[in-house]
Amino acid sequence: MNSSDLLSVYDVFTPSMPAREAFVEREALNDRLIDAIRTPGKQLIIYGHSGSGKTTLIERKLFEVYEHHITVSCVKGMTFEQVVLDAFDQLDAFLLVGGSVQQSASWNAQISTLWAQVSAAKMAMVEARSERVLPPQLTVQNLARLVGAAKACWVLEDFHKLDPEEKEKLAQAMKMFMDTARNYPAIKAVAVGAVGTAREVVAYDQEMRNRVAEIEVPLMSDAEISGIITAGAKKLRITFEKPVRESIVKFSNGIPAICHQLCLSACLSAGVGVTQSSPREIRKPSLESAVREFVESASDSIRDRFDRAIRRERVRKYDNYSIVLRAVCEAPLEGATIGELSSIIARIEPDYPVNNIGRYLESLMTDGRGAVLRKDQASGKYFHSDPFIRSYSQAFFRDAMSTSGSSEKHSAVAIEDVIREIERMLEQGSFKPKVRSL
Numbered sequence: 001m002n003s004s005d006l007l008s009v010y011d012v013f014t015p016s017m018p019a020r021e022a023f024v025e026r027e028a029l030n031d032r033l034i035d036a037i038r039t040p041g042k043q044l045i046i047y048g049h050s051g052s053g054k055t056t057l058i059e060r061k062l063f064e065v066y067e068h069h070i071t072v073s074c075v076k077g078m079t080f081e082q083v084v085l086d087a088f089d090q091l092d093a094f095l096l097v098g099g100s101v102q103q104s105a106s107w108n109a110q111i112s113t114l115w116a117q118v119s120a121a122k123m124a125m126v127e128a129r130s131e132r133v134l135p136p137q138l139t140v141q142n143l144a145r146l147v148g149a150a151k152a153c154w155v156l157e158d159f160h161k162l163d164p165e166e167k168e169k170l171a172q173a174m175k176m177f178m179d180t181a182r183n184y185p186a187i188k189a190v191a192v193g194a195v196g197t198a199r200e201v202v203a204y205d206q207e208m209r210n211r212v213a214e215i216e217v218p219l220m221s222d223a224e225i226s227g228i229i230t231a232g233a234k235k236l237r238i239t240f241e242k243p244v245r246e247s248i249v250k251f252s253n254g255i256p257a258i259c260h261q262l263c264l265s266a267c268l269s270a271g272v273g274v275t276q277s278s279p280r281e282i283r284k285p286s287l288e289s290a291v292r293e294f295v296e297s298a299s300d301s302i303r304d305r306f307d308r309a310i311r312r313e314r315v316r317k318y319d320n321y322s323i324v325l326r327a328v329c330e331a332p333l334e335g336a337t338i339g340e341l342s343s344i345i346a347r348i349e350p351d352y353p354v355n356n357i358g359r360y361l362e363s364l365m366t367d368g369r370g371a372v373l374r375k376d377q378a379s380g381k382y383f384h385s386d387p388f389i390r391s392y393s394q395a396f397f398r399d400a401m402s403t404s405g406s407s408e409k410h411s412a413v414a415i416e417d418v419i420r421e422i423e424r425m426l427e428q429g430s431f432k433p434k435v436r437s438l
């Protein structure tokens with residue numbers, strides 16, 4: 001084996017970084033994505049669940065076509081002006097490096113004049129310590145001109161985290177970019193956000209609709225998840241025992257980050273730190289330890305999501321969210337329709353008025369309620385967004401029911417109980433709500 005083929009397991013399985021070594025192509029998305037990237041003047045909105053693979057895809061596809069990019073990651077509370085300043089800051093680096101901008105001499109002269117203005121304005125902004133006011137030269141037009149001259153594209157990650165007012169300005173900025181594209185055909189802005197936010201941003205400006213490609217990055221199909229395992233195993237010269245592979249696919253439930261995490265932990269537990277010199281097989285005990293580790297390290301966030309799901313804003317006659325969530329727990333693994341859930345509720349809480357449960361179900365799919373549920377549009381079934389949240393919920397309700405007969409008691413669920421639920425679930429067969437794929 002060549003020493004350059006020797007990879008660390010951390011480079012292969014990357015639960016918190018864009019995938020490189022264990023990358024699987026998203027065939028269903030590639031054509032549309034490449035088309036949109038190559039079409040002059042076409043701006044992009046890429047959206048999907050957190051962890052569905054947006055950043056990874058951009059890194060692979062967009063950056064293959066574009067030599068340069070500036071990426072601004074939006075965080076909550078950021079003003080649009082800060083976003084723009086951050087973009088100018090990043091342009092700084094490669095415009096000054098030189099060589100990257102292959103333009104005529106007069107272009108270069110224009111750009112350096114503009115750049116001198118921008119630098120001065122940036123200083124002024126820093127000195128004024130204002131987060132709201134941009135100096136006159138730091139306009140979106142000038143940003144667009146610089147981005148265009150540098151043949152770069154502007155990537156805005158997680159734009160959904162901005163407040164509505166800032167988002168509206170963002171929509172205007174994208175329009176500006178498109179207008180500038182007449183002079184700089186390569187100019188491109190890409191906004192990356194959460195599910196449901198694409199339409200929101202485009203809706204701010206009717207005119208934009210035709211000039212924007214909206215591309216959804218759905219959760220992965222089981223075959224794609226399986227592809228990650230195969231790709232990673234090949235790089236490390238290992239194999240995953242069939243039941244181990246199947247369990248990982250099942251637990252991942254369409255979320256590639258979970259797949260990477262379980263593979264990584266299972267490898268580490270089996271003592272696989274780098275590409276093996278002779279083939280090795282990853283067996284069940286390594287997976288069990290990986291699952292335990294996953295639950296332990298994720299328990300805070302799982303608990304947090306669950307707490308948000310059943311939080312009561314005010315005391316009502318019924319603890320609506322708990323009742324609805326408990327019904328989903330009693331439903332089969334692949335979920336249940338509103339009608340089926342109504343019958344389950346009629347059994348556990350006979351007097352409960354079921355006509356509102358649709359509203360609570362929808363709400364449980366939003367971030368505000370921990371995004372604990374998902375819905376399969378085709379079958380109309382609601383199901384837990386991942387097997388870990390299901391196991392946690394089940395352990396919680398089992399616990400609450402056995403101690404006080406109601407879900408009023410609200411203490412954290414022991415990790416042991418969650419793991420016991422997971423084992424039970426594994427024995428039951430498949431957790432396979434059909435994740436929609438393109």
Ligand SMILES: Nc1ncnc2c1ncn2[C@@H]1O[C@H](COP(=O)(O)OP(=O)(O)O)[C@@H](O)[C@H]1O
Nearest residue numbers: 014015019023024051052053054055056256257
């Ligand atoms: N095409 C892919 N092939 C393999 N792994 C992927 C792929 N896309 C994403 N991943 C993995 O999934 C996780 C989330 O990916 P990321 O691109 O950060 O998602 P998002 O930006 O949508 O939140 C990471 O662990 C990443 O390594």
Ligand SMILES: [Mg+2]
Nearest residue numbers: 054055056157
């Ligand atoms: Mg991302």
